[in-house]
Amino acid sequence: MTSLEDEDAKTKRLSRHRQPSIMASKSDSQDDLDDPSSSSARPSKKSSLVVPPNLSDQEALFYKTAAKFTLGIREGQLESEIPEIPVVKIVEIINSLSKKGFLEILFIGNTKAFRIVKYEEAGKYRQVPDAHRHLSLSTQISRIASMEMETMMVYKQIKAAGNEGIWTKVLKHKTNLHQQVITRCLKALELKQMIKAIKNVKYPTRKMYMLYELSPSVEVTGGAWYTDQELDTEFIENVAKACYKFIYSRVRISLKIGAFDHRAVSSISFPRGQPDAVFAASYSGLPTATQIRRFILDSKISSIDLSLDDIIALLDVLIYDGKIEKRMPVFGGATGADPDWSDDEAVGDAEWRYKANRERKAGREESEPWTEVPCGRCPVFKFCTADGPINPSSCVYYQKWLEF
């Protein structure tokens, strides 16, 4: 649709020069064939067609004729369909209607087409801000209509961006307006409270704009894990720890965060009682993602609602840390973490079960042999040679280590 919008803008700019005298035509609306007040009652081809008020009869005629075509009336068809109105006048009508927002100009192939905007939807199409809803529909429309061309273009672009918002650079590119013009329009729109500026979490330095009443999409704010445009690592840590504890052995956390209640009867990943025991391969008490989610929600660790996808993302992080594993409870005992097991065959994410890996107990420490020796942590390891300025014989780190 962007090309269409571009053409829309171009057409508008062209039409600006033609200076339609719209007000003039309004006054001679004496043909009452299409009396606006009775048009809603009159049966027409489209029974629900409402012709907007304040249109001259010629405009109204055009409006009704164009309404017959769902894809808009094409340029070539103008003469055949509406022979009463000369082409020059039609041009003026088109301009005024589109300015008021009742007509859209589209491009189909090479030709232009003109599609009407239904009266009821004119308001919706505009997404009139809540603050203005108390104003009558006509006032709203006139407000919009009273915007300048450039502002209209800018506004249209921002609206088209919808939930995601639009960057100033992109806006400039699309409208082809000068930077200062855009800045002016943006200021005006902001004053009118029709758009607002938002901060994008991915690109904090960009200036993004979106319609006032829309809420930014998940992409922009980052979703559940972001608080104030920032990744809330502490929060993630807490929830992750709680998940791990739950998977390891079912623990009921009291409402006071940090105070642990009595442990529940059944444990999950490892049997209680024996310190070294394991469950058999066919054990089916491992929790699924939904169960974990329910636990997290019940225990109210997080103030915001975490969706199933969020929990699954968190569990994936725990898997990457090596703390838990995924398993598929398939008969025959195939492992779930097998990379050959393509996602197409997975029954569904809720079916995956999670098992905790055994914690390192004291005495069975998992220390890495290489980092025990000073060389493993040496910042100048790559620089050290047998007889250079840095060498093992005179290494300070070794000295400290050997004296320890």
Add this chain to the structure above:
Amino acid sequence: MAFTQRLCREIIKDHFGPIVERSSRISPSFAHNSFLQKVANVLLNKGRLPCGAIALFAKLTQKQVRECLVVLIQHNIAYYAEIAERSRIVVYYEVSEEEILLRIRLGAILRYSGEWFGKEGALVAQHILRNELVLFTKAFTNMVRERFLVAVQAQDSISAKDRAINAEAAELEKLLMPPTAKELKNIRKLRDDRADAEYHSSVVIGMKRKLAESVGNQAKRHAPEVLEEVEEEFYFRINNDRYNIRFRNEVIVNYAVDRINRSAGIVTKTMLDHGEEKMRRTKEDKSPAVTAVQISQLIPATINLETDIVLESAEFTANSLPSKQQLVHEYLELLQTDSAGFLRKEDERGAGLYVVAFDKLRDHLKRKVLDSVVREKYGSASCRLMKILSEKGKLDEKQVRAIIVVMVGMSYFTTIVVRMALATRFVISLICVQKLALLPAKETRERLATLGTQGYLELQEVPKAADRAPSRTFYLWHVPLNQCYATLLVDLYRTLGNIRQRKRDEISARSRLLDKAQRQDVIENQALLSEEEQEHLRLLNETIAKLDVGELRIDGLITILRDI
């Protein structure tokens, strides 16, 4: 290789160098130790050389060079090859770096010989390493039978590659015409198969059978027993492969104990012990197969397996305890479903035939080493990033598709290039990584860059336009696993070299003290040393202990990375 040269030189200095005579027991009683070092250095630097060239580079006489070579060949470090060059036969000598590196494990070998074959075993191993006379004790026979000691034949001193070349040349002579490619391939295949068969044969070279004297009544009931005795004309040496197999099995059993529990370790150990006879090399893909029944019979009755596992109680009532066979079966199932891939079911006959899957375990253990190194050095977040990069690339087709969609605007050629690049490697972009890892963008960028400079990650550039402007290219990260292992191995060798150098320096710094302490009268009467000297000695011993322990543990890592 260049990166092992330094370490090899250090090892030879230690094992055959001048200072070693005093403090180590593994050195030949050889007068001119430093000559041997020179010869070894020359061969390490220059590769294969004939005797004359060695003498030239080492600045020694040919006689001295020959003496050194004899020692080296005796210790299985050097090989020779007779190449016919026009009219005469030239003998080339070369040094095998693998053998030298395996010498690091001699300490472990001695210790475990003692453990597995009793005190005698340790003595036997020691003597053999020193190339002294060995008495044919029982322990010796056992060791030969189980292939820990292996008979040395004349051809063993020729390197394996040369032997292969000679065999091939012999075959080729039989043909009248020059061989076609297919014939050549066949010949080579036959030759390799023959070598394999010899290596895998169940006949132990060096043993001969002898009839035992029948004793009285027994002769009537049983057939005369056949004893196996060691032939006296053969020379023997330590079979490193066999020890490596044992070490590897231990690593696997320990891992099973760590991951599951003690009883699972017992089951694994029994499986591996049972198949040990048939294992020849560590590089095999799977162990000999075994059934649950066999294992349950082999586990000694004293070991109690029940307490460690909770079974579904449907099959058993409260009164009857599960039988050992059922327990073993359960453990085998557990081991099989574990994601480390310990076991694999080969056959469904009866209760199922299980094999230990070495290939999968190998990858898993290597990954574990890599992960723990990255975690210790760069933090657990970096480890997380690495894991994501190495796993997600393959599954994350959505991201790949997204990138390709964006490329629609690019030229046709570029899209082809990009498609190929993306298909052949598991690549992933920064934003995806950051989303999956739930880390702030700045942090992921920093960590990825650090890992990249250290050699654990690689960057794939995918340009959007014909000019390679950095702002208009995609940068995709991926993990080149084999290169990671290689980088790690090089670093470990380097560290070992450093440790050895430091050890040598510490010892040489106190050489005077050591001289004094080794004097005969001082050994008898410790009081001759002053307090201070005793303190120094104690410190020195502690230092050497620390360095040794570090070295052995790093050698353990090298075993996993290289030998398993």
